[in-house]
Amino acid sequence: MVQIAAEGAQDQLMSKGPWKAIFDRDYAQAIPASSGDLQARLHAEAAVIYRQAALLQAQSIAESFSPEQGRDSDPAQVSYYYELSQVILGKGETVGALSEGPESLVAASKVWAEREGELSMSSLPAVFTLPAVAPGQVPELPESAVVELKELVGDSKMALADPTATLQLAAWHEAAARSASENGDAIADALIAPWRLPFESHLAVEPADLPLEVLFLGTVGSAADLAFLASIGAEGADVPALVKRFSERSMVAAALAPCLSGSAMDPQCVIDAAAGVPAPLLQAMSAMGPASVDHRMYAKGGRASVLRGGSRVALALGDTRGAALLRINALDHSGDAAADPAFLMSQAAWDAGTRNALRAQELLHTQAQVLPGMASVRVSLDVLHLRVSRDAGPAMPMH
Numbered sequence: 001m002v003q004i005a006a007e008g009a010q011d012q013l014m015s016k017g018p019w020k021a022i023f024d025r026d027y028a029q030a031i032p033a034s035s036g037d038l039q040a041r042l043h044a045e046a047a048v049i050y051r052q053a054a055l056l057q058a059q060s061i062a063e064s065f066s067p068e069q070g071r072d073s074d075p076a077q078v079s080y081y082y083e084l085s086q087v088i089l090g091k092g093e094t095v096g097a098l099s100e101g102p103e104s105l106v107a108a109s110k111v112w113a114e115r116e117g118e119l120s121m122s123s124l125p126a127v128f129t130l131p132a133v134a135p136g137q138v139p140e141l142p143e144s145a146v147v148e149l150k151e152l153v154g155d156s157k158m159a160l161a162d163p164t165a166t167l168q169l170a171a172w173h174e175a176a177a178r179s180a181s182e183n184g185d186a187i188a189d190a191l192i193a194p195w196r197l198p199f200e201s202h203l204a205v206e207p208a209d210l211p212l213e214v215l216f217l218g219t220v221g222s223a224a225d226l227a228f229l230a231s232i233g234a235e236g237a238d239v240p241a242l243v244k245r246f247s248e249r250s251m252v253a254a255a256l257a258p259c260l261s262g263s264a265m266d267p268q269c270v271i272d273a274a275a276g277v278p279a280p281l282l283q284a285m286s287a288m289g290p291a292s293v294d295h296r297m298y299a300k301g302g303r304a305s306v307l308r309g310g311s312r313v314a315l316a317l318g319d320t321r322g323a324a325l326l327r328i329n330a331l332d333h334s335g336d337a338a339a340d341p342a343f344l345m346s347q348a349a350w351d352a353g354t355r356n357a358l359r360a361q362e363l364l365h366t367q368a369q370v371l372p373g374m375a376s377v378r379v380s381l382d383v384l385h386l387r388v389s390r391d392a393g394p395a396m397p398m399h
Contacts, residue, residue: 090198141373
């Protein structure tokens with residue numbers, strides 16, 4: 001944010017990419033119109049969004065068809081979807097890392113295909129056909145990923161979408177990011193690492209020098225912020241030590257450091273710290289060049305970044321209540337340039353996991369045009385919404 005505040009820096013940067021489409025989070029338009037490091041960034045962001053979309057599908061399916069929530073009328077095939085949701089949520093057999101590319105899902109599909117006779121799943125495709133990986137393209141979600149199943153009681157039918165197809169798109173875009181430029185591997189590692197799914201390996205990533213086009217109009221201020229977010233999610237991470245170590249180079253870690261006391265973090269302190277972030281950012285930007293109406297918008301993005309980072313730290317420390325509180329505060333500040341599709345999709349997945357299907361639907365609706373296939377992603381969420389609505393008691397009249 002401070003670098004682009006230098007006189008002429010933003011104009012020069014804006015002349016080299018489809019920034020209107022990027023600001024609008026329209027990846028179907030932005031990816032084909034970009035090239036090099038910027039294209040690698042956009043493919044990596046698409047890989048992140050599809051990961052969170054698959055997580056949303058998994059949470060919706062798990063909450064719809066768990067042993068506690070299942071119905072006698074549910075089609076027999078729903079057990080396939082439920083078991084797959086458990087894999088995605090890190091509660092079932094590991095099916096292979098997405099980072100190996102789309103082909104790594106073939107082995108996983110065979111596991112499900114072997115259950116075909118048991119569950120009468122002959123109509124359910126295990127691996128969906130996607131075009132060969134080619135940077136600059138934006139493949140559609142295969143129509144065959146959505147199936148209509150007859151319920152066991154009555155004539156009703158139920159539509160479900162297979163998250164495997166969404167996972168394949170995530171892997172496709174990651175592979176495209178890695179091959180889009182010479183820096184593709186470093187860009188993909190930095191942007192995707194904080195958003196790995198539960199069944200993937202969560203590895204710490206050291207800060208790398210990223211070009212401005214990889215950070216501009218993004219939702220974090222630096223490569224150090226990305227590395228910090230990835231590190232606190234790594235297995236066996238010493239979270240307080242990481243906050244202290246990264247506070248020298250990460251704005252997010254620096255803002256959170258005073259809010260830590262031992263292995264506990266004060267959520268209200270984080271909220272106050274985040275509110276104090278815009279002022280010094282605006283001061284630093286004004287010192288670099290002429291004032292701009294854009295500066296205030298960028299500074300608001302810094303506030304949202306701290307809140308999101310605080311939620312991650314609280315969760316890593318085992319404080320689920322504090323993490324939830326900070327999530328909701330971050331959501332309140334995720335507008336305009338701070339509207340991060342990955343965070344909003346992850347929030348929808350979190351809502352589905354708490355059976356708040358209505359807000360999850362509202363959030364997904366705002367992301368309908370971000371990438372192809374979001375309408376299909378909503379199919380399984382609609383099943384959860386209907387199930388929650390039917391379980392709700394009658395409303396009390398208000399007079």
